Structures are given as structure tokens and as C-alpha cells.
Amino acid sequence: MSNPKNKVLVESVNLVKEFQISGGGFLPNNKNVVHATSNVSFQIMEGETFALVGESGCGKSTLGRLLIRLLEPTSGHVEFEGVNINDLKSNEMRELRKKMQIIFQDPYASINPRMNVYNIIAEPLTTHKICATKEETMEKVKGLMEKVGIRPEFINRYPHQFSGGQRQRIGIARALALQPKLIVCDEPVSALDVSIQSQILNLLHDLQDEFKLTYLFISHDLSVVRYISDRVCVMFLGKVCEIGNTEQIFTNPLHPYTKFLIDAVPKPDPFLRKENKELLQGEIPSPVNPPTGCRFNTRCPYAKDVCREKEPLLKNIDGRQFACHMV
Numbered sequence: 001m002s003n004p005k006n007k008v009l010v011e012s013v014n015l016v017k018e019f020q021i022s023g024g025g026f027l028p029n030n031k032n033v034v035h036a037t038s039n040v041s042f043q044i045m046e047g048e049t050f051a052l053v054g055e056s057g058c059g060k061s062t063l064g065r066l067l068i069r070l071l072e073p074t075s076g077h078v079e080f081e082g083v084n085i086n087d088l089k090s091n092e093m094r095e096l097r098k099k100m101q102i103i104f105q106d107p108y109a110s111i112n113p114r115m116n117v118y119n120i121i122a123e124p125l126t127t128h129k130i131c132a133t134k135e136e137t138m139e140k141v142k143g144l145m146e147k148v149g150i151r152p153e154f155i156n157r158y159p160h161q162f163s164g165g166q167r168q169r170i171g172i173a174r175a176l177a178l179q180p181k182l183i184v185c186d187e188p189v190s191a192l193d194v195s196i197q198s199q200i201l202n203l204l205h206d207l208q209d210e211f212k213l214t215y216l217f218i219s220h221d222l223s224v225v226r227y228i229s230d231r232v233c234v235m236f237l238g239k240v241c242e243i244g245n246t247e248q249i250f251t252n253p254l255h256p257y258t259k260f261l262i263d264a265v266p267k268p269d270p271f272l273r274k275e276n277k278e279l280l281q282g283e284i285p286s287p288v289n290p291p292t293g294c295r296f297n298t299r300c301p302y303a304k305d306v307c308r309e310k311e312p313l314l315k316n317i318d319g320r321q322f323a324c325h326m327v
């Protein structure tokens, strides 16, 4: 793992994202708003891998897109190197966008299947007029292909001629082309075989060291998160439950939801498997009509009246942050 530095690169400041949904008349109290992220604040330090984890629908992918302004927040803002990016004009944002890139879960869906490898990787370079000549672009593309482990002689091939792992490597090369500082990795290995996953994770790790990259790593797979991340932010239904360094989160989780997530990770040892702790109760509540107080209260076995009445605020103790009335 990399050594996180003490300089803040990105800050999420009270980020709220609500999506209007149509036809909400049949919903309770005429509610027609999905609360994707609710008042989310955290900092990502330069050079670290900061993981966002939680079940599907917890708002982690929305948050990743808000942080690089692929989505506009309903309220709150994002600071990148101390600059409020939501205040930037489109030409200023275009310039800043070079420093922030994204890798998607399914590289096949995110790259144009009619473009060959050269065009896929060269596109950001030509869009931002990085190279003076076509020869220079060609050299740069070949260099990026080598960096991610794709042989340069495949430069004229098309995405369908590669395996899933190779396509993800091409997606990474494209993300690297503009020498970004931050890469949002949105479930980058979830669609890959386990053997290929480790190759891609090792590649991301090596590239982080070489290019001093900062990663926001979004994943529902805690084994992957434990392997790659320096710090972990656990989310439930659009809210932050807990933030801590990876070792703390996995060996001494504080928030009940974090504990359940960790307990749910499959154990290779059959004796450990037997002592499976309490399982999560019930379904995930609707983000259209989230529970009052603590959003986890309908699933939490430790819930008391106060949990249903009052929202727990994020406390910061000894570098750990958690939002629970009972911890």
C-alpha cells in the first residue's frame, strides 16, 4: 500500500444529491425524490487509496461522479486542491478535468467499440491538444500501452479482440493519458475473473507508485478493498457510517453496519464460517422514503428509541469517524 500524505487533494463538503423521479404521486406523502447522497463530508489525501464501500444503492457511485463533477450536487460542493470545482466555469472545469479521470466497471460499455486502441487512448490527448504532432501522439499511446501491459503491436486492434482484463488495461491507459492526479475507480475489477482481478489490482498499485496517483476506489467487494485501500469510508443509504484506516475498519469496526459487512465476507476456514455472527435484518429501506433518525435503524439489532428519533452525527475520535448513538 502507498503511504498517504498529509495534503488534502479532494474534499467533499456536505454533498447532497437528490434525483427527481417522475410519477411520484403514488408514493407515500407524494414523495418523488431519491436521496442518493445526504450531507456527505470527507477528505481524500494526496497519494492515498480511499475506498467507498456499501451495498448496492448506497450512493457510492453517485458520490464518485459528484467528486469529479460528472454530476452537479443538489447542495454542498467539492474542493479539489482547495478550489471549489462547482463554482468553476466550463472552460476552467475543462482544464481541471485533465487532473481527474474515471475507470468504469465495464470497460466494454465505456469505450467506443468502433474505435481501435490507438483512437481510444489518443482521444483525450487530441481533445486537450497535448501532443504537437501525430508521431508524438503515436509514441505516447504506445508508451501508455506498454505501461499497462498491452503490446504496442496491438495498436490497431478493436475492443472485441481483447479479453475483459485487457480491455480494462486499455481503459486504464486512457485514464492515464492526461497524467491525472485523481482516478475514480468505479468497481474496476467486479466484472473480471478472480485471477485477472489481482493482476489489475497489482497494475493499479504499481501505477499509483510510479505516477503518484490518488484513487477513489468504489467497490462492494471488501476483500478487494482490504487489499488495495489505505482508508475506507462505509456508506449506508446515502450517509457515511464510518471512516477509518483499512486495518482499523477490518480488525476493529465500530459502526454496527460496518461490523455486519465485515462478518458477511466469506471465510475460507470452515470453523470460522460456523461462528457466523448476526446477519443483517430486513431489506434496504427505500432511498425515496428513508427512515427517520439513523437510516440504519430498521436493520440494526441495537436500535433504541433515540436511533429512530435523532440522526447520529459523524463523531471524530482518534482519527476514526463514525455515526452511531450507541458506540
Ligand code: SF4
Pocket: 255, 256, 257, 294, 295, 296, 297, 298, 300, 301, 302, 303, 304, 307, 312, 323, 324, 325, 326, 327
Ligand atoms: Fe444502530 Fe442506533 Fe447506531 Fe444506528 S445509531 S447504527 S440504529 S445503534
